[in-house]
């Protein structure tokens with residue numbers, strides 16, 4: 001019982017650290033209400049900032065890619081309880097995100113600056129839409145499983161873990177990666193694009209494109225029906241009109257069955 005409660009507490013703490021870093025990220029990327037943001041005043045020379053920021057994003061990307069792979073999960077669960085694996089992923093990612101907030105180096109330099117109030121409102125709207133889409137996509141797939149809480153809860157009440165089924169609810173009928181579409185809105189929709197923000201947007205976009213390849217390789221292995229889904233539903237940009245080979249029809253593949 002002691003072990004169960006300890007693992008559960010670890011999962012809850014990891015989730016809370018994630019949630020706090022998620023909330024801070026909204027302010028950090030949007031330059032809203034936080035003491036230090038992506039565009040605070042520069043304090044180091046430009047190229048030093050490029051180097052430090054690229055390194056921070058690179059470490060975050062490597063952690064995400066390596067720790068999400070089945071082979072790594074098999075390895076780490078030799079040392080930690082299987083039920084705590086996803087929480088460990090969540091906690092590590094959140095701590096690295098906090099490190100990024102702390103050591104991020106603003107760089108100045110304006111690439112574009114929208115001063116028209118309507119244009120600004122539209123861009124802030126798209127920024128908010130991006131965050132909402134990220135959150136909704138996690139809820140549709142299974143928010144509490146993605147962040148490890150479901151795993152530690154099931155072990156607390158003594159029930160076996162059941163892996164997530166392949167699903168295509170709502171936006172998953174239009175594109176295969178709605179959550180990543182949400183991130184792209186978050187990273188790019190800004191009235192003022194600075195050099196630091198552009199570096200951030202470019203590197204994270206590149207990482208998403210690589211991450212999709214890795215994730216889809218695992219999805220194809222875990223869910224044979226993913227091959228048909230991939231053939232008919234676009235990756236990130238919905239087909240106009242919903243006709244063509246994608247559309248709503250195909251997305252019923254694997255739906256809750």
Ligand SMILES: C[S@@+](CC[C@H](N)C(=O)[O-])C[C@H]1O[C@@H](n2cnc3c(N)ncnc32)[C@H](O)[C@@H]1O
Nearest residue numbers: 137141165166167168172176177178179180219
């Ligand atoms: C951070 S989520 C991103 C999901 C998806 N790539 C997106 O952008 O909406 C990554 C996890 O979702 C799972 N996943 C991705 N697509 C899925 C689907 N259609 N049904 C169930 N799980 C999915 C992956 O196996 C992975 O564990």
